[in-house]
Amino acid sequence: MTTKYASQDFKSDQEVKWCPGCGDYAILAAVQKALPEVAEILEYKKERFTFISGIGCSSRFPYYVNTYGFHGIHGRAAAIATGIKVANPALSVWQITGDGDALAIGGNHFIHAVRRNIDLNIILFDNQIYGLTKGQYSPTSRLGTVTKTSPFGTVEHPFVPGEIVLGARGTFFARTLDIDIKLTAECLVASAKHDGTSVTTVLQNCVIFNDGTHKEYADKDIREERTIVLRHGEPMIYGKNRDKGLMIDYENLRLKSVKIGENGITEKDILVHNMENPNPGIHMMLVNMKFPDFPVALGVIRAVKDSTYDDNVREQIERSRQHPVCSNVDELLRSGSTWTID
């Protein structure tokens, strides 16, 4: 029997201590909105949810969700979460991380979790800055970003998180905006339904150290013109008047943004989103679309079925247990060559 939960059931007794106006509040609201839905759809009891984090502003998250939670050390959430999931595959494991935690200090664990396709739901808060240490550049800060540790502008190229996920053979990638609680919740429910590592990047605003970093496409009045929400099986159309779309520029083998109704282009010419395409080619082009040349892609960009690490571990053990060489430790100790003195 499914237990019905409300958002309230996932609120802890801890006072939320993010800065007023921080994008994290909206993400917390989206998670608390998504969890009752996930519980209902997948018939999960509340005690199955486990939230794991590393270090950073985002990583305080587990304290605010009334589930099992583990606040780890910097960069290591993916490894801790991997241990939890393999130890108890029945748990619904959620990893909360940021652009520094996941892509700088924890980059190695992040790519390997994605490569293994272990069934984790990773929510990556991307504010393109280090907040908790008070304003240094991150691996996703744009080239030239002026911060306390880059007073003359950064001299390094940023990561695109989606590109790393696809490069690491990721099976699920979604992108959303902190202020779009509905879309975030939708992505998170999709993430929970996906078997394997799912990464949802939330473009999040740091009101203190990087205010407005996503503003040029996230602001409500221009958002529809400058972002595109992808939905599986639907044409890639966007714009306030739903008059723009994406096509492949075959000559240059890249995407192009076109206006429907111009140059004889009709809705039928527009690409249809297929998140289940195992070939990551189009997905890679979508995650790399940047404003102002393109709309920023949001929604579930990739969700491909493949075997998962935790299932593979479990299956190997089950198979070995059906035909054991040893079925207990006494047998183990006496296996191989022994001799008797009597």
Added chain:
Amino acid sequence: MDKQFIETDDAVIRFSGDSGDGMQLTGTLFADTAAFLGNGVSTFPDFPAEIRAPQGSLAGVSGFQVHVGSGEVRTPGDYCDILIAMNPAALKANAQWAKPASTIIVDSDLFTEKNIEKAGIKGANIFEELKLNDRNILYAPITTLTKECLADSTLDNKAKSRSKNMFALGICFYLFNQPLTYAEKYFENKFRKKPQFIEPNKLVLRGGYNYAANIQAIPNTYKIKTSNPEKGVYRNIHGNQATAWGLIAASEKSGLPLFCGSYPITPATGILEELAIRKDLGVKTLQVEDEIAGICTAIGAAFAGNLAVTTTSGPGLSLKSEALGLAVMVELPVVIVDVQRGGPSTGLPTKTEQSDLSQALWGRNGECPLIVMSAQSPADCFEKAFRAAKLAVEHMTPVILLSDGFIANGSEPWLIPSVAGFPDIKAPIVPEGTTGYMPYARDEERLARFWAIPGTPGLEHRIGGLEKDFLKGSPSIDPQNHQLMVDMRAAKVAKVADFIPEQEIIGNTEGDLLAVGWGGTFGHLYTAVTQLQKKGKDISLAHFNHINPLPKNTREIFEKFKQIIVCELNSGQFANYLRMKYPHIIFEQYNKVQGLPFTVIELTNKFNTLITK
């Protein structure tokens, strides 16, 4: 006709050759045969860090020493009575270990001018150059004779010459009057799926045996007296294998699934490999992306209710430091096995040392106590790994178990225990239905917190690396709370002393000289001390395996001896630790940091300089 032989109490045989010559297997078969016959046996492999260094080079020499004796054999022996050197490089690398009256067996086919030069020896007579010409040298054309044994075989030339190690083994079996049956049975099992190799190996083994019997060059053969060991079923066991099995036994006793997250590192990898093949016993092993992930996956698994383990060596322990602090903070049971090797940095990966003790005790930020213990011999690794797991689980704390390259790769016969004889392990798991769970409430006896496993309804809680409220476990920056928690974590580990055995003494409990050691040096210290005791010398041995906390009677023991000498394979880490604990006591030191175990001779020499009666 019965052969004439000399009865002897013990003998040391050292097999050496190119790393591809199969010396490890040859030595193992010799040791297993002796153990099977009821001899005491101790072995030690000595291999290079390179997997296959250039053939015939010094860097590629691989050795395996076997000590066979009539009674208890605690060390692989200092110097050898028989040295088998398959090429000039092996002879050069091992000449220093051959006793003055030793027999040296070489493959004369490979003692060509070119090979001798490769070994870096110039001059006509290699034996003269190495000052070995007074030894009894058996100059046997092993390669040629091996090929002759297999003249009718369909094996290709490469495969034929690869079995020359069995020819050498055959010679050794003749020398020690040992039967070929054990090795023959081994071939039958080993090559069950490649039966074409069974007969050739048997032929070559017998060929070596017959060759030794027919030539006049061997004046005497030996027979090592067999003793009357305790009755029961025995096996040979390596330290790494014993460690893995001890952990599996702890899993069975505790009912907790065993989880090991590790990254391969010499000389610890064998534990991970041994655990990885035990899926039939439900063991989960993760070969993860790095050392940090090794311990972090283990911490995650511990949070989720498994018996969590990570295995490593010195450099890996350095990488795990921060996460060890996390394990201390969240008070979850994790067993960290550190198989020590020569350091610092990459150091001497295949050589043994005890230089990680300070790192294990102190190598973390903050006030960060945990249990540190050690294992003292290959077979002892089983009991100590079991105990490490029991203490971790019952006291809700990480435990560092220190093994080392010497006991990890060494082997000895082991009277197989019954799992029923081991104590129960009771995990302090919070039962379902408990109300008002406080993550940091503690049991009074151990000061351990209680373990609420994710997935249990009603026990949802959050823990992490921030300082915790002393009851709720939520983050707290209250000054008094921090003081309380620091003191509590220390008291919890100190209390473990109530649950471990008192320190034993080998010899009198008071007197002139107390030798003190810890961990993998036990065999050498025990042999040296008991040899001197037999000569009537006033010396005792206290060999520690619980380092933090120390056994409760430690101070009392020290106060009853006039002199104390702490012997360890580092520059004095345990000695300094003891000085800190017992500032009123004077500790002498005997140290060696050469990547090698102690020899019994150097220990007895040192002790003799101190003993006054």
